[in-house]
Amino acid sequence: MGSDTKNIILDAAEALFAGEGFANTSLRAITAAAGANLASVNYHFGSKDALIEAVFARRLRPMNRERIRRLEALEDEYGGAAPLDGLIEAFVGPALELSRDTERGGARFVRLLGRSYTEPSPSLQARVRGMHEEVIGRFKSAFGRALPELPSDELYWRLHFMVGLLAYCMAGTDMMRLIASCRLADSLDADVLKERLVSFLVAGMCAPLPGPLEGPVIAGPAREGRHNGLTT
Amino acid sequence: MGSDTKNIILDAAEALFAGEGFANTSLRAITAAAGANLASVNYHFGSKDALIEAVFARRLRPMNRERIRRLEALEDEYGGAAPLDGLIEAFVGPALELSRDTERGGARFVRLLGRSYTEPSPSLQARVRGMHEEVIGRFKSAFGRALPELPSDELYWRLHFMVGLLAYCMAGTDMMRLIASCRLADSLDADVLKERLVSFLVAGMCAPLPGPLEGPVIAGPAREGRHNGLTT
DNA sequence: GTCTATAACTAGATAGAC
């Protein structure tokens, strides 16, 4: 599994990118932190851009595999009609749980991943998007089956809201400290955050349809049992 | 009010920062786009950092003044007990409406603002946070009055979710295109987005309390009339 | 206020010895 220095460089790059951003992190800083030679990045990866891609690929692929594993487990259990809260947990869980996995990058990478959604570089956008493509597609249709009465453009926007809120939470911004005046320890407790996030998202996904004309009530989230669709 | 070139530089900087990010935009690119001299940035603003701050201050202050104006109007109307959906609209509206205001920076600045929340630079974080401080404080207590039965740490997390989701929507990411396969025109329609976002957020703020022990139902969003608190 | 010229530095990438 790859040379040793290759992984040491990936670790150092991950940490520095998460802390300073891509553009503000030089190859010199990375190789110094890794105890490696300046030329080694270009030898092992080819370019800074390729290094960035490798940093993402290393953790994103297993994470998205886990998402799909949980999705399939749900569909097996419920005969193809996975319930809404299960789907949300299957999507959100693997991302948030990464931050507990200190052995394998943990919180550092989660911050980086959260920020990747709003990074301006088009090449990075394209690369990361490619790694998410399959997952997004499969969850899109699963959510469609879980919320069959929701119009599809409304569904897409709400999925977008879900992805975005997860990304923001992962990025772990300073703004949170301003709002909650809370210590970082709390924000790192993935389990508590997951529960709060899932409850918020389930309610949002079930929200009544918007509209200036006081649209019909679509759903109030029922608390007992699992949500498996919209109820009138 | 300020020299002419000063504003031309601000416009050019705003556009380039929004498109390429701060670190990837050089003063040379900015002055070239503005038709001004390289030295003029340092003459008028002192440094690149100070220019960044000026770009934000120019639009952030009026925006936050408008938020507070709407908050006060609500509190006048409802005698200090502003309803939940009104509060959310008062917070979210002025930000999203900026993107319609093509005269005054419009969508460009909104994208930039959305991304500012996840920018790594600590100095930028501190500066922008300072410009938001008063607004956050006042809305925090108003939301507390609108949702009196919600435990305060839960309230803070949900406010954090609200701010984060708004930030993500403003940033207008590529990921959205992957999810919705939608044309940009749709994403720029501030009114439609606002309705969708408010409906999602109202439901999320009213969500049942999370907890492994199947907590009590706190609220299902009622569709008629305004939301003004939690109902059992 | 605006310009030219340049100082002082840092960046990514590579050639070639070991």
Place this chain on the structure above:
DNA sequence: GTCTATCTAGTTATAGAC
């Protein structure tokens, strides 16, 4: 695979003429 040395090009910032 790893190192040194170096190339080329980019950066912010400033001094000083107009």
